[in-house]
Amino acid sequence: MKKSIHFIALALVSLTVYSCKKTKDETPNISQPEVQVGQTITGDTLKGSVKGTMVAGKTYYFYDQVTVNEGDTLLMQSGVKLLSLNPAAQLYVKGAFISLGTKDHPNWITGIDADRNPGKYKLSGLQDPNTDPGLMPTGKMWAGIQCEKTANLVDIKWTHLDFAGGTASAANPPAGYKTGDDLFVIKFQNAKGYLILEDSWIYGSTTDAVRMNGGMFSIMRNTVEKLAYNDGDGFNVKNSSVGDMAYNLIVGTAKGGTKASNKGTYGSVQTNVNMYNNTYITGGWRSVDPDRGANVNFEEGAKGKAYNNIFVNCRTGLRILENPAADTNNCFYGYNWSYGDSLSIVNQFYPPTHATHPSPNDIPSPSSFYPGYPNSFALGQVYSAPALVGKNNPQFVNFPLPVTGTLTLYNFVGNYDFHLASNSPALGKGYTGFSAIDATSAGVSRAEFKATVTAPSADLGAYPANGSGNQH
């Protein structure tokens, strides 16, 4: 009997030892989205997954999320209109989206109402933002171009992107959004992908017009206005984004005009942006944040160059952040022209508290007003320069300076003309001893798709006298 109990004991221990490592690994059963092969466009309405060509001169419609699958391309030839029937209409790009408008035959993506009654929606007067379709939440007619991490090319030329924005849909918020989040007009997030936006227009947005979380880009010669209600920038690029923002006319942004940050970077690429020959008008006033609202921003860890820009009546001047610091050793800037109609504006040409180093070639010259400059001065110091108010008018062809009426409502282009008049003092004051980064040409080489990179010009702002800049 004793033996039997010893046997049981032994059996118990051996069973225990035997059953070690018997755990079966899980074989998860995870739902896969329905594979919807991209359909070649046949009728005039885009729906589901699409690919192929939208032919020249034709008008198309969309009313919901339209997907361009990974590996597929959706191409708009010139003179194409893509009209939204519903604010939920959205281009959801996992592959490539190309819009090849031309100067004579631009493309349009906008709401059908705005297309039919442009005068009702595009107001050319000083307008309360709460009743301005370009800024009101109810003025958003389509939900932007939202790209997944797989999107390898977004190439937009001579295209109007009007009244886009709103909040992310309940059905399928693209990666990075949750339902209800503010939508960017263009969101791009592939550090190995290319974004080309040139000679185009963006009118109205909910938040940033372009937000990049990685990618190589060329953003040139665009005209953007009425961007963001009270929380958003013009072109805002973050982690591992490299490219140029040049010859853009940026009017009436809620916060900043152009912005670069190296936040959340991963991989071997540091954010590097050249911002040159842009014209910034009345930026930053709707921002609830008293310190954000600059024309040019280099933030956390970003590097790049900022030359030959014109800043008119922007709430805050060029910001080089000190904490978390921009890559200040590799931020180069100067030859920028600042104009202000009020003391609070001119006292922010070099924003106090920031690490912006006044450049001797800036206009107005810092030696004329910046205490202690150039021999002994403190970065980010508070100063007061009443003598600068209304001085250094860049002499646009048609824009009232000083402005009349409510300065902060000059957030539109309308019939104004921001070309430099022939007598403009901003002609020939620039710096051309640097070049564009030209981050896209190596990857996008086919002639029709390739970015047209305009080199820096000695004429300040987006409209050099030789006509090589902004074509609008």
Next chain:
Amino acid sequence: MNRSVQPFKLTRLSTFLLFVLMLCSSASHAQVTGKVLDARTKEEIIGATIYLSNHKAGDVSGLDGSYRIRHLAAGAHVLHVQAMGYEKQERTINIADSGEAIAVNFLLKPLATSLNEVMVTGTYENGSDKQARAIEKNADNILNVLSARTIKLLPDVTTAGILQRVSAVSLERTATGDARYAIIRGMDQRYNYTLVNGIKIPSPDNKYRYVPMDMFPADLLDRLEVIKAPTPNMEGDAIGGAMNLVMKNAPDHLTINANVAGGFSQLLADRGYQNFDRTVVNHQSPADIHGESYVATPNDFTYKNFDYKKRSLPLNGLAGFSIGDRFLRRKQLGIIIAGSYSNLFRGSNTTWLKPNNQPAPGNVPSFDDIYIRQYNTQQTRYGLHSKIDYAINDKNKISLYNLFLEMDEIQTRTTIDTSLSIGRSGTGTGNTYLLYRSRMQNQSIYNSTLQGEHTLTKGLDLNWSAVYSLAKQTMPDWSEYQTVQVVGFDINHNHVSTDPVLNIPFYRIWTRNSDQDLAGYLNLNYKKHIGGQEIIISAGGLYRSKTRDNHYNEWDLVPKTSSTGQPVIFDGQLSPDKFQFNGTTAAQGNPVNPLTYTATEKITAYYAQANIILFDKLSILGGVRVEHTEQGWHTAQDPKISYGAIGTVPYTDVLPSVHLKYKLDRKQNLRLSYFSSINRPGFFEYVPYLIQDDNFSLSGNPKLKHTTANSYDFRYEYFPKAMDQVLVGAFYKTINNPIETAIQFNGTSSATLQPANFGTATNYGFEFAFTKYWGHIGVSGNYTYTHSAITTSKLFYDASYVAEQTTQTRPLQGQSPHIANASLLYKNPKMGLDAQLACIYTGRKITFVSPYRDLDYWQRSTTQLDFSLEKRVRKHFTVYCKVNNLLNTPVLVEIMQPNIYKTGKFALPIQTRDDRVTVQKDYYGQNYLLGIRYNFTK
């Protein structure tokens, strides 16, 4: 149960407030001293009453069985001795005129009815320390037990507070300093589970399955067991261990207990208290009222939840009541009902330096904001527990157990947030945000268990349980608004500030979740003697179906801009006309989000185990448990479009374990255990959302694997006397696929924070616990050393502004290398006095894992001191007081990197050291409680 009457004169409570007084005893002539011992086992008997025939003098035997009667007149005296479960004894002694002390020991015979072994253990007073020691000693596996007696005396009012007194247990605290989640042997709360009377209960938490232990009022407990080595008949997801809350059972005689107490928080007494009126909160969201597609307007929300009412000194209140008895002719029917209520006001003052998620180049810590916060919390807890048991006959018993717990909390948090990154030109400048958060949280747990115990034939027992549990949480209208202004200097160096304006966002969140369990347990035990050795063979199983339902709606109100396109200066009054929504889905309350999902979990488990005792010395308990799990989820996303909107994950684990106990002698055991265990991913961890956070995307991981572990335990136990013990143990665990949230690399260009499995982690250490009494004075303590190591992926942000992929080895999150408890106890049964000074030391531990190498947040070691005292004041009445956090110990959190922030333009507050950067400093203040307890036993 027969309580001895205490016929002695009372002394004033105040006399005994200091231990030092108790240590003084005047030398006296003419006294009799001695010990009262069990005649059979020679164990000391505690609480025996020794008195003279004339009732003029007497004593109660102390914790080492000793007694002393002083000031005896010369001559003959008759000493009577009586103790529960023993025959009475009397003896005549003669005191000589010289007044010498004499020694008399008593050997009491157990009552005849107590001779049966089972009955002997049964005669331990339920909830006594002695019973607790006996359970630890006699258990077949490794566990620690705290008795109701100990619990009553501890300075804690919730079970969470009590748990931290157990060897190798430390606790995670809430923002107001309340202990909440238990970490056992350095294993995070996720690796442990909670049982009530052996039945696993679900959690009201919306993300995780672990139960907030501060929901359980301490006064409902009969005892608390922390099981560190589960046997095959227990559920296998206890890599760290399991906490079993054994609730009060029906007593043999009519027993009534009641207590009422009041107190206050020193911190609130110093700085005042403010909160909102809970009745203004809309429990239903606009979507609940009008449907999910309803497009809300700012008029759909109340703004009164930001009307804060101030109070100078809110008083805490606690009350508890229990009544129990047995009925019918043979007392077959037992009923106990207990209720508990507490209303506590808590506060904390915190300073938090928000690190910028991405460090400065060179991987140097960098900071965004200084948050100075005040929390005000009112916690109301309700507990109701009832147990009805009925013995149908000798062989069949059934019982019905019901438990309902609720915790309602309202909390305001006010924050002054000074930005370090925006508008900062030195101390006292920068963008300044004032944030006001109002939050209401209701959590409840309901459990109903029907149990049966049946003797089928001689030696064959069967027991079963049918269980329904429901855990719920609602957080209606959790909201926070903020204003912003920039503070700086003007040209003349005067401090100036812009006018405050409403900032973005103003969120309003309604969240609710419920966890419903239906479970059945069946166990068969067969006991047989083979060749003089006893063997118990057990087999059984469990089926549980769990359904979790989560809802989350968030409305983000955006402040309106003025007609001139500028922010509106805030006049201090919130009203709907100041806000709008940015889009339709925003006004619908973000209906599709990762926190809206349903999840299920079906567990089928069965086991077989045998317990063999060889040579009366060696007990072997071993066996195998098989658990089949099927977890599943269904999010609000459309599965046709979104990857992983629906998923199921089935897996099966075979979990062997063996527990050896070798009795060196009657008082010493050696134990050796091996067990295999698992940890299941939380439902929330699977759900495959992707959210763009400030720096990185956050994502769930449907491909997450469950964790498996092998644990080895060794323990030496010595129980020299009934109340004394020495435990020395060591443990070693290997953990496969531990789940940690860390940075994940998708391809070469993007990084996401998500829960993932990380190879194999190890965790080992040793424990030491002891309790020793010398007469009335006792010392109890425990110490645990734990070492753990895990290697996870990290980023390193180098000097050239790019982040490289790297790895870092570190301890498990929440694991302290050193945990120690020490208590100084004074127990004087004669005076009915108990006092305890308790100290907890918790070593440094990681509280947050940074995505970047060597930038984890470490909480500095803390030492907390608590005091409690109770004194019987009249028959049936006891007065008690508890003082918590005597030293007002701050919580300090640090990044262990050279400190460049002690001076300069970006100098930070609360910095004291050069070798580390302080990122958080919290104060909670002392808490005082004074109460009275009533105890009646027929």
